[in-house]
Amino acid sequence: MLTRGPDRLGRRDPRWWLRVPALSVALCLPFLCAICLVASPWLALALAVPNLFVLPFGTALAIYAFWVLLHNETRSLFEA
Numbered sequence: 001m002l003t004r005g006p007d008r009l010g011r012r013d014p015r016w017w018l019r020v021p022a023l024s025v026a027l028c029l030p031f032l033c034a035i036c037l038v039a040s041p042w043l044a045l046a047l048a049v050p051n052l053f054v055l056p057f058g059t060a061l062a063i064y065a066f067w068v069l070l071h072n073e074t075r076s077l078f079e080a
Helices: 004-012 016-037 041-048 057-069 072-079
Strands: none
Touching (some): 016 041, 016 057, 041 057, 041 072, 057 072
């Protein structure tokens, strides 16, 4: 039942398939900028959590942020 919605919209307007990724990127960019600019690694991790729910780009960004921020080398950079 969930697959009928996007297919129905995609058949009526092919540009629908371009709007979905554009919306995903538009939702991810503010979080990406905030993650890069904060000084606290814990705040950066907290900012990465909402991106988990923005498919597909937000999820990839959040997983990458978790991977980078939880390494010991990155922790030492934040402590310096």
